Amino acid sequence: MARRKRTSAKRESALASRLRAWRQKTMRTALRLVLLVAGAVVLWVLAYSVINPPSTPYMLSEKARLDGVRHQWAAWEDIAPQMPRAAVAAEDANFCLHWGFDMGAIRAALADGRRRGASTISQQVTKNAFLWHGRSWLRKALEALITPVVELTWSKRRILEVYLNIAEFDEGVFGVEAAAQHYFGVPASKLSGTQAARLAAVLPAPQDRSAARPSGALQKRAAAIMDGAATIRRDGRAACFED
Structure with a gap:
């Protein structure tokens, strides 16, 4: 009887050891997978710091839905200086002052119960360039993780350049070059100061607004x-992308 008990105990101990080993192996495999995915995302972010994104997940989905989109890249020097200032004044006046998240705007949005209004240009670039549209917690979590990487590895000018080139200004019209041609034929x-302000004014809901026929x-x-664009230029809040 004692021998049977010892044998049973040995079997249970061996089973427990195998189970612990399996758990450890599973955890190591999961950790390697997480690190591999994280490394791939970091490399993707680093690549876009010097390579112009050829498209975005949302652009591809709209291309399939609409059977084509309008998009043409415009280098920074080929964008009228009024446009970056207008975009920052419209969407993220403290763009030059934060590290990706405007904590003051976030606190104000929470206090007011607003559903939007605290998303920075850096967050919007992260969402548009690397993620998908939607309000899921997973997307928001990934956005919160990737945005600091973008801020650490891209210049503010690069963030704004990519933003202006992948933002949607009308249904199926992406980027400031296509938008300028689409709305104003230039x-x-x-772009003039008024035209740039109207383009910035349609963001971030271009489907409901028209820069050419403004309400x-x-x-x-x-x-x-x-x-606002004149103010941020005067008080230095445009310095990070204009100097």
């Missing part, structure tokens, strides 16, 4: 953006 380098509300928003 290249992005020839009264959009005209007021564009005027406010022009004032």
